[in-house]
Amino acid sequence: MRQLKGCVAVAALLSAAACSALERETATGQEPGRSPTRQEPTSSGSGRVSLETADAWDVSARLGVLTMPAYTGSDDYQLWAVPEVSLRYGEFFFSFFEGTGYNVLNNGTWRAGPVVKYQFGRDEDGDNPTRIGGRVTDDLRGLGDVDDTLEVGGFVEYRNGSFVGKLEVRQGLGGHEGVIGGLELKRQQMVNLFGQQGFLSVGPELTLADSTYNRSYFGVSPAQSASSRLAPYDAGDEFLSVGVGVALALPLTRRVSLTGLGRYSRLLGNAAESSLVRERGSEDQFMGGLFLSYQF
DSSP: OTTOOSHHHHHHHHHHHHHHHHHHHHHHTOOTTOOSSEEEEOTTSOEEEEOTTTTOEEEEEEEEEEEEESSTTBSOEEEEEEEEEEEEETTEEEETTTEEEEOSEESSSEEEEEEEEEEOOBOTTOOOTTEEESOOOOTTTTSOOBOOEEEEEEEEEEEETTEEEEEEEEEEESTTOOEEEEEEEEEEEEEEETTEEEEEEEEEEEEEEOHHHHHHHHOBOHHHHHHHOOOOBOOOSEEEEEEEEEEEEEESSSSEEEEEEEEEEEEOHHHHHOHHHHHHBOSEEEEEEEEEEEEO
16 A cells, blocks of 8 residues: 555545545534534533533445546556445544644634644555556666655644645654645535435645655656656645545445545645656646545
């Protein structure tokens, strides 16, 4: 799974994180964006949080397939099988897509806290153990591997009706050792599809990265240039990509739901100008997936 890294992979994880929330709300019958805690009016008219459901375990398992570029900036696509387990207890959450974190603030309008994610690196052989379709690319030969990275940071999310805005910034420890951030704005709403009430999430996404991150994935040093026959390139810090993502979760039974997701992104600035992208890849990146989820 080392290839699940980079701008397109981040896009997939952000979209899938939205799917995770939508599936959980679908299975529990909540409206989109409702906090698992319940707001109750007080005598003064303000709201207070009821803890009746705050300390309950919420566990789901998910299995799906994703079609994505073989690496960030590639024009070759692969099909990957992606298993995932999501755990929540009170304000604590854990999943492959969302990482491990804690909601220090969660009042129904604002949600914020620390988050830790483990991101798989990139192998120059162009393959990964979860690939079930698509060719193995030789584009990365001579560029070396990018090691797995532990990313530590925080997030803040604001909700106003059906609109949700989220900012997340993380620092890599090991691996790429850079800083990467994501900004997204989603509209989440109930929809009627085939006589079923599902949840739809759609909106724009923006990814930013510093020069250390960009050099790891888009830079080509003189030594790498000699090995890969790519033109040397020194990447700086800049906007990484801009795109739009969509996710639709549809309940099949009380515990089982089906989620489809898609995303288009366009690489910007240093990423788009990289010799790896210009000579062997594409600025336009697409992703699509289908997931089956079971709520325990």
